[in-house]
Amino acid sequence: MRRTGPVNNDSGFTLIEILVVLVLVGLLAALAVFTMGGNSQQRELQNEVRELYLLMQTASEQAVLNNLEHGLLFEENGYQFVAFQDESGDWKATGERIFRARDFPDWLVATRFIESDAPRLASVEDKLRPDLVFFSSGETTPFELEFTIGSQTDYTHILASDGISPIEWRKPGDEGSDR
Numbered sequence: 001m002r003r004t005g006p007v008n009n010d011s012g013f014t015l016i017e018i019l020v021v022l023v024l025v026g027l028l029a030a031l032a033v034f035t036m037g038g039n040s041q042q043r044e045l046q047n048e049v050r051e052l053y054l055l056m057q058t059a060s061e062q063a064v065l066n067n068l069e070h071g072l073l074f075e076e077n078g079y080q081f082v083a084f085q086d087e088s089g090d091w092k093a094t095g096e097r098i099f100r101a102r103d104f105p106d107w108l109v110a111t112r113f114i115e116s117d118a119p120r121l122a123s124v125e126d127k128l129r130p131d132l133v134f135f136s137s138g139e140t141t142p143f144e145l146e147f148t149i150g151s152q153t154d155y156t157h158i159l160a161s162d163g164i165s166p167i168e169w170r171k172p173g174d175e176g177s178d179r
Contacts (some may be wrong), residue, residue: 041107041149046171048108049147049157054080054168056134056159058098060167063134070094071130074112078103081127091128107150115142115163139163 059070059081069084073089081099082091093101103111114131132141142163148156158170 004098042155045108045147045149045155045157048104049103049159049169051102052079052121052145052160053167055099056132056167060134060138060140063136064138067136069136070099070134071128072132073128073130074110075101077106082130091130109148109150111146111148113144113146140167 037140056072059072062068063070068086071082071083071084073080073091078101080101081094083094084090085092095101132143134140140161140163142161144158144160146156146158155172157172159167160170161167
């Protein structure tokens with residue numbers, strides 16, 4: 001056996017290799033955060049519309065189950081649900097916590113297209129006359145609500161019903177979401 005010198009069997013990574021791997025992992029992590037993050041206002045808009053959509057469905061179901069008309073009253077910067085009191089003939093805010101008054105964020109623009117000659121059950125004082133009524137028969141006031149971020153009309157969520165069909169939620173990119 002012949003030895004010609006010391007054999008170097010160091011098996012490890014060089015500093016350059018470690019730095020290259022760290023840079024690649026960092027770039028992939030940044031790309032994942034950017035892709036999953038999206039636009040926070042768009043996510044918040046979707047959450048606001050989802051909350052209203054679910055509340056409207058709940059109000060409609062409650063109207064049928066309790067044989068009591070519910071209404072949705074749009075205000076300057078938000079909305080509230082009201083219920084028709086048969087004994088007094090007035091619309092009053094519901095005592096249920098789920099139907100408490102809510103405000104829209106400042107950047108959210110809500111445009112209402114509500115059939116004006118649809119029946120609404122006018123109250124004696126007409127202070128809380130709702131824009132939309134969820135009747136105990138399962139019908140609603142025909143409407144279309146558009147929600148956008150400021151003046152960006154290219155990202156629009158729409159809640160709509162013809163009065164007989166269930167409430168429909170059309171999201172950006174859904175077929176038929178353009179008017």
